[in-house]
Amino acid sequence: MAASVVECDRLVVVRGGAEVLHELTVGIRPGAITGLLGPSGSGKTTLIRSIVGTQVITSGTVTVLGQPAGSPALRRLVGYSSQSAAVYDDLTVRENVRYFAAALGAAEPDVERVIEQVDLDQESTRLTGRLSGGERSRVSLAVALLGAPQVLVLDEPTVGLDPVLREHLWSLFRSLADAGITLLVSSHVMDEAERCDELLLMRAGAVIAQESPQQLKDRTGTTTMDAAFLHLIESLGTAA
């Protein structure tokens, strides 16, 4: 197996007095789409924040591209889009993207490229706060695509999108992975799991499975992702 692009070693995170991640050890394959799945409260967002370096870590290490997460050298190499669209509601789509491009030192043509990639060229002069939820999250996604990130960490990028747009974004993710970019995409929509190369299933602050969608279905003897997940969770429940 190729060396991991993201490496968490016995990662422990305590938030608000409660341990959210328990000695989590996991590696993420380069140039692939890894789906991060699990019920809400399972620690997906905390893991994502640890990887992009915004989370204070209690113990353990997180290494991205050979550097500790959050190192200055990584700030141009890791693209990040948080769960709630972190963009300015009182700026237009283009003004938002242009500002973050300046902060990242991305070139001017990049602004139009990413707006097109998320299919917002028609909306580029509208105020972000007046857009629908799905459109706002695409503005946020556009910002994550700026520059030349080698790792893209996307927290629920397809929430609130219609099937056509989801299809569009997943083919975008696929083309990015084909170009060698490593993607970590969290989701709670199980049919999206099928589109990932590898799945990382979390439950209560621990990784309970890391395998391809097919392996997961074979192992659990199920035909749909929904059934596979239910099976896995139930078998854990009885084991505990």
Added chain:
Amino acid sequence: MSLTVTMATARRVLTQLRHDPRSIAILIAVPTVLMILLRYVFNSAEVFSGLAPALLGVFPLTFMFIITSVTMLRERASGTLERLMTTPLSKLDLLVGYALAFGLFALVQVLIVVGVSVLLGMTLLGSLGWLLVVTSLAAELGVALGLLASAFARTEFQAIQLMPVVVFPQLLLCGLFTPRDQMATVLQWVSNVMPMSYAVSAITQVTAHSSLTTTYVRDALIVAGCTVVALVLAATSLRRQTP
């Protein structure tokens, strides 16, 4: 620190303001209307002339404090700050960008309010230019205190309530209501550590002296120094990593 990113931040903040014409109107109209009220409450150009210059320092400081603390708090709450902290942008790019943008806006506000005050009968012995310098410094102090104060609020509701906490005691003790040297000793001590006192003192120097005084220079430097200290403290309150 990068000049390009600082300027981009300043432009971004001003663009946000431009998309909110109602706030611009309030920020220009309110101090103007208050000046007109003040003039006719006393119904005397002389009394007005005694009070108005000091208020020209107090208004921009107060207004800039409110808009900066709320804007910065939004930046923290909406996740844009966290996102910016994952980019190469330095903390000072962000803070100085804010200071430039709101400083420029405050200058426009001050020019209009000073113009109206002159029309209402405010007279100065010193130059209008030096008055503008110290009012601009007071506005920058408001920006810096607002940036710092936003670290102590979790919601916009709390941020607004910090205004009376930070501004009102300074207003009472800055020499506007009673000359500072006539206050009780303890109050004078408190007044001495409040930056607004020096802004108002510098303004008093401009109104009472036709030439530049050393007291004015000292006071203006103190206000500028407090601004720098508040900005540096605000920078330390911005964290790349949060719990």
